[in-house]
Amino acid sequence: MARELRPGQRKYSPGSIAADAVLVGWFIFSLFPLVWMVLLSLKSRSEQISTYFAFTPTLENFGTVLSDEGTRLTSVNFTEALLTSVINCVGAVIVSLVIGIPAAYAAGRWKYRGSNDVMFTILSFRFAPELMVIVPLFIIYNQLGIFDTNVGMIWVLQLVTMPLIVWILRSYFQDMPAELEQAALLDGYSRKRAFLMVALPLVRPGIAASALLAFIFAWNNYVFPLILTGSRHTPVTVAVTRFLGGGGQAYYNLTAAAALIAALPPLLVALSIQRYLVRGLSFGAVKS
Amino acid sequence: MATLTLSGLTARYDRTTALHGLDLEIADGEFFVLLGPSGAGKTTTLKCVAGLIDDVGGEVGIGGRSMTGVEPYERGVAMAFESYALYPQKTVEENLASPLRSGRLGSWTPAQQAERIKQVTTTLGIDHLLKRFPRELSNGQRQRTALGRVLVRPADVYLLDEPLSHLDAKLRAAMRAELTQLGEMSDTTTLYVTHDYQEALALGNRIGVLRDGKLVQVGTPEELWTEPADTFVARSLGQPEMNLLDATAVDGVAKTAGGVEVGVPAGVSGPVRIGIRPRDLTIGTVGAGGSADGADRLTIAGRVVLAERLGRAVELSVDAHGDRIIVVTTDQKVHEDDTVELSVERSAVHIFAAAEPGQDSERIGAAEPIRVAEVER
């Protein structure tokens, strides 16, 4: 690697050491909640509210969360909640991709009167506070009979996943030279085949990255399932909070363990497609 | 093979007009070059012919048939893009086979495809690269592959967009010479776009000079060279570009600030511009030749300010009493600070209308001899 003198490069001085110390301090402070949660998940019931770091670690909590004991405490089967979350989020991402890829392609390729307004509207779904629409949605869901169903959740999660996928993929399609498809048109392919043959394979990294991000956002969503699901199709985000008890006993150690289990699937997905993700998140990666 | 006709071709992007009513007729088998700077509308013209641009005004006709509403693949055109537009996920072979496999350009059995591809890649000297991906090719090889994708299929019209522009100077010169040798190229109507005047002069049966979406002049290379329609065309051809000296014409004689005098065509008076190509000037030392043949040659005395080597030739910046004139010579005995006498045939001295600095103006004609009677008067 080339060694160049960069503007930021300097010798150590008392000032710079102090600045580094502040940064390290901030780093520890930011990381603390996560550390605390891991510690908490390893504590026994009796130790859960102590603030001492010395305790006897146990993995018992994780077992409890996943067992009938957990179901008894919260009246929600956590394993089923995990499955529900997977179904909802995968479903939401698939639906978003099926509709979002053509939408992003159109948005990236064609400019027409008001095309920017349409894109802004789509993005504004991400800006809008979920609480704003939750009451009308609750009423609509009840009347349509999709309250506490997977279909209902997949539908509502579109608000989370679709704008993300459309926006990320649009910039991919914009970065991809239109001449590639034009060449395919001249080679005798229809627009649809040109899209499938040329454009789609080139945005694969973008599809992977946006799908993963959408999956994580959908997975972490709390407000929609809190209001729009009952006890049959509770996803993990809601299930986790049940361990805090509804007026009764609060199980902080179990909550922490449940939260850690809930955090696992997105992490695994992210690690498995890390290669795509790094390339995909740096926009414009299509051009060589 | 077919003729190509553009009538009133107009194209708009958002609010800007890229083409202002282009009219052009290209004969069957002609090699026509569109020359112009970037942004002149060259690529837009090609894409209009190919049917890749929507909302085009006017009409494109190929082989006498109007192309309005005809899909790109039904127009019988093959196009090479400036960006090459090779499919990155396909090998060279698959790229070349793509037009043959689409099913819309005739049906080809795998054996026929292979034979056709073999034929084209052998001609272009890329038959050893068939299994490579575009990213594994050099620029020159990519360019050949893009050209191959054009040649591999039957077409009435070839559209080539700056096919040599990404190559280095030496490879470009070699490929330019090679292009003229391709049999397919010489038989098929070709519309070729470039910003390089040497390519235009070397390749074109005729050249159209494009500026700001309008055709400034259409003609053979010789016509454009000897009688450029305006200073834009004159400056577009030749490097270093034509010298333009501001002058004022009184009584049939145009005189520059530095005292260069040339006769102008009858009826011209007021401010004009005198145009002389750097390679049309020859060098003599002052006093050697005198101006005995002053009737058909214009002579200008000046001092060499800069002598810069271009290769075998030397480019001189000559200060002629305030007029700055660029000369290209192969005479290597001229040095800086020498006083020289430049001379040029009168027929090679162009008279243009006057214009603001940076603006282009029309050609009026060639310089005339100064009639003695007028000088005395």
Next chain:
Amino acid sequence: MTVTATETGTAQRLRLSSLRKTYTARGREPFEAVKGIDLDIEPGELVALLGPSGCGKTTTLRMIAGLETVTAGEIKIGDRSVGDLPPGKRGVGVGFESYALYPPLTVRENLAYGLKARRAKDVAQRVDAIAERLEMTELLGLRPANLSSGQKQRVALARALVRNPPVLLLDEPLSHLDAAQRQRVRRELKVLQREFGYTTIVVTHDQQEALSLADRMAVMDAGLIQQFGTPDEVFDRPANRFVADFVGEPAIALVDGRTEAGAVRIGDAGALPVPDGIANGKDVVVGLRPQDCHLTESGATESGAGLRATVRVFENLLEFGLATLDLPGVDVPLVVQVDVTVRDRRLPERGDTVTVAAAPDRVHLFDPTSGERL
């Protein structure tokens, strides 16, 4: 070409001795970008560093500027060894290829920035003076975003000049200009450089730019200087095959030949006379520049000197013509430049049989293995 001494007396001699640069990345082979180069540049001289990308020319420039550490060797400006000084204290002005203008600042502020950082007095006057000299006074109030690339290049140049540095380093100063602008700015740059008398190094990959700008030029390849000399020397007496091939356009033809008494035989095409003192019966590579070959229609000269050839292509570029010729028994085509301005002269056509001649001192012979000039 004589170098005029400067009135300001700021010009300084620049010497590089055994300058080396090795990049060592963890887990990789060390990469030698510059493999020991020596250059002695006179005060006020303009030297071009010419070479293909990756030849080490920009690395050399950056080492002189202090933007790159020196692995070994010495850089002297005047009598000072500057190798260990930070960039700001070396007395060099640098014009970057990417302009490196500060976007939020106006042109005036961009020009003044370096001066203010050094707490110079009369900042405003110096900026005005250089702006006037470079005909860019009207640009002073604009921001870089509003400039054309040609103007940006001029501003970058002005910023390098405004500090009145004894040594001026320019990295591809003309690369972003269009052909016509490049010619104008090139002449302007040369006049300015003469007038101010800076010792100047210009890095370029464009052989014509180097030939026309430089008092002397150093042709680099693979981290080494292949030849250092005036443009005339480099063009007319290329030190090796690489230099011959890299400098000159259209490119020199390099064909295999074999020497015999006072001549070199090329394929089955015939022989060309060569200067005395070349050993007989030796395999050589013959370099023939398109500008140095003369075409005659066959039959015109029956004397036997010259090469028989067939015209493969003739291109009339109106300024000159280029004939691409096939020589019998040679697989590389020979390109010959033809004067087309002579009236009534028959121009070569495809299929013509012609004879090619060249003056002995224009026939360059190289060793086939080492590539060195013979």
